[in-house]
Each structure stands twice: as structure tokens, then as C-alpha cells.
Amino acid sequence: MSDIIKKYLINGQVNVTVANTTELVREMQRLHHTSHVASAALGRTLTAAAIMGAGFRKSEHRLSLTINGGGPIGTITAAANAMAEVKGFVTNPDVFVPINEANGKLNVGAAVGNDGFITVVKDIGLKDYYVGKTELISGEIAEDFANYYLKSEQTPSIVYLGVLVGKDGNIEKAGGMVVTPMQDADDALLAEVEMCAPLITEFTSMLDTMPLDEILNIIFVGLHVEAMPGSECEPKYVCDCSRERFERGIISLGKKEINDIIEEDGEAEIVCQFCNKAYHFNKEELQALLAEAEGKK
Incomplete structure (x- = not known):
């Protein structure tokens, strides 16, 4: 059934x-x-x-x-x-x-x-x-x-x-x-x-x-x-998570915190709590998100 x-x-x-x-x-x-x-x-x-x-x-x-x-x-x-x-x-x-x-x-x-x-x-x-x-x-x-x-x-x-x-x-x-x-x-x-x-x-x-x-x-x-x-x-x-949603979340952290992640780890991985799907962001991707965060200032 x-x-x-x-x-x-x-x-x-x-x-x-x-x-x-x-x-x-x-x-x-x-x-x-x-x-x-x-x-x-x-x-x-x-x-x-x-x-x-x-x-x-x-x-x-x-x-x-x-x-x-x-x-x-x-x-x-x-x-x-x-x-x-x-x-x-x-x-x-x-x-x-x-x-x-x-x-x-x-x-x-x-x-x-x-x-x-x-x-x-x-x-x-x-x-x-x-x-x-x-x-x-x-x-x-x-x-x-x-x-x-x-x-x-x-x-x-x-x-x-x-x-x-x-x-x-x-x-x-x-x-x-x-x-x-x-x-x-x-x-x-x-x-x-x-x-x-x-x-x-x-x-x-x-x-x-x-x-x-x-x-x-x-x-x-x-x-x-x-x-x-x-x-x-x-x-x-149904989990509606997406890479774009987590990108917006990273941008919302602000310039300082994104920069700290780049300097300390060089990458980031975020796991969705609802479905356990992992989203990986390399250094270049984080730098692009940092630039977006700076542009919102």
C-alpha cells in the first residue's frame, strides 16, 4: 500500500x-x-x-x-x-x-x-x-x-x-x-x-x-x-536543501568569518541536518563568496 x-x-x-x-x-x-x-x-x-x-x-x-x-x-x-x-x-x-x-x-x-x-x-x-x-x-x-x-x-x-x-x-x-x-x-x-x-x-x-x-x-x-x-x-x-541556499548562508556570515575560514581551513563542508547531504566549498569558491559578501557592504 x-x-x-x-x-x-x-x-x-x-x-x-x-x-x-x-x-x-x-x-x-x-x-x-x-x-x-x-x-x-x-x-x-x-x-x-x-x-x-x-x-x-x-x-x-x-x-x-x-x-x-x-x-x-x-x-x-x-x-x-x-x-x-x-x-x-x-x-x-x-x-x-x-x-x-x-x-x-x-x-x-x-x-x-x-x-x-x-x-x-x-x-x-x-x-x-x-x-x-x-x-x-x-x-x-x-x-x-x-x-x-x-x-x-x-x-x-x-x-x-x-x-x-x-x-x-x-x-x-x-x-x-x-x-x-x-x-x-x-x-x-x-x-x-x-x-x-x-x-x-x-x-x-x-x-x-x-x-x-x-x-x-x-x-x-x-x-x-x-x-x-x-x-x-x-x-x-522531501528535503529542499540546495547548494545555492548554503552559499547564501555562507555569505550571510560576513566578511570576517568567511575570511577566517579561508585562512584557517582553506575549505568548508556543510552537511544538511535534514538529509545529511554534504556540500563542499573549496578555497576558490569561498573567495568568490567572500567577494559577494564584500559587495553587499
């Missing part, structure tokens, strides 16, 4: 956005060589970012987010646009923490920590960026995004994010779901939806054998689940 984000309505009163992000998370792992628990943490975050990006109304809208709970993984960074193109990285991709003995699963909460914040910055075409910041609840990512939706965007939501990592470290499945009631949703319906919440945790494992429509009908059995026409998009891991 190809990666997909698709939106549904339950009884016309509850919005559900579901995502299969397996290939996206596999590409992330290929680029960053993440450990088991880092793959789960960053994969969950990228899935959430893709779902949030797919919710934008205009193609030029975009967001960035960071999660820092004080744990050994360091800071998790992600970015997404309205096409559900995402990218991200963690400070420590090699992080290791023992398995959670209570459930035998990867201990994402221990890797991330919960002494910190999730911060979301949205560029939606206004004069100023929208910035939302909420405290972390558990460091398990999904619960933290649910708290963010509630406190920062005033939209109570059920959030599920899952990444199945095999014993060999390969990504088996990844996906997520966000369930958000409309303002006038019936209380009795909301109670029924909440009763379905335990089954939502099986969503990722169901991706192996079932299409999204069938999964939703199983989870929300007895409710009218309707796919929203034209809501589908394909989430992808």
Missing part, C-alpha cells in the same frame, strides 16, 4: 484524518540511520507533521515544530507543508534506552523525556507567524500532540501515532490518526467515538492487510464513516 493521507467524517459531525506513512518513515531512517527508538520517536513526529500539513487550506502554508523533553534523544525537529511533504531530524539519532518492561515496547517516552515543550510555528500568510507552545505530557509524542491540540488550538482530539520497528531495525509499518469533533457534535456520538478509542491503537498493525476504508469501519463499528471526496494526498519525505 502506498503512503496516503485521507480524511473522513463520522456521522457528519466528527473529522478523522488517517495516514499511512510507512515509506516516508523508511526514507527518514535511510537518511538518518536512526536507532530503533529514534526511528519510532522521529517517525511519530513526522507522521503528526504530515497530518497537520495536510490540514492547511492553501498550498503556500507551512509549519515547523520542535519537541524537547530533556531526554537523551535531544531535540526533535520537523517541518511540513500543505502537500504533506515533511523533513526532520533528532539531535542524537543513535540514542538507546531499554525496552519498556511494562508493555515490552520501545520506550519513546524515556528517550524524549517529559520535562519540556512541544512548539509549533505556522506560516499561514499572516503578518506574524502563529506560535503554539505546550508542555509535554509523557514524551510518547501522540499524547503530547493531543495536549497541544487541546490547549493551543482549542480542539480536543484523539491522537494516535504508531511506528512498528522490527528487531532488525527496519520499519515495518507507520501511520497515525487524528479524531476531532466539530463544535456542534452530539454528546452521545462523542461518547460512542471515545468508546472506540482502544481499537485505534491497533491502527498501525491493521495497515498490513487492510485498506483505510475497511480499517475505519472496523474501528468505528456501528457509526457512519464517510470518506471526504478529494481529500487524499501522498505524504513524502
